[in-house]
Amino acid sequence: MQKPPSLEAAIWRKSSLSGDGNCVEVAAVxxxxxxxxxxxxxxxxxxxxxxxxxxxxxxxxxxGQLDRQ
Structure with missing residues (x-):
């Protein structure tokens, strides 16, 4: 099994539509x-x-495949 790349140098970003503090950040490595x-x-x-x-x-x-019904 290969060791995953380090996320230490990752550049994290969040949606510009985020505002209420309940957000996730995403980084590609x-x-x-x-x-x-x-x-x-x-x-x-x-x-x-x-x-x-x-x-x-x-x-x-x-x-919309993950929308609540």
Whole structure:
């Protein structure tokens, strides 16, 4: 198993539509990993996804596939 790339030098960003403090930040690292973390806890845990999985998740959000019914 290969060690994942370090997220220490990652450049984190959040949506420009964020405003109430309940946000997540996202960082892409070397085209290998997309990290997601709670913006209120920058030193806390990070979820890591492959770019393919992250793209599928974002596409599902945009297409309404993950909307509550």
């Amino acid at each position: 070397s085209g290998e990993v997309v990290g997601v973390r709670d913006s209120k806890d920058a030193a806390g845990p990070v979820l890591a996804f492959s770019p393919v999985v992250w793209t599928g998740f974002v596409s599902g959000l945009k297409n």
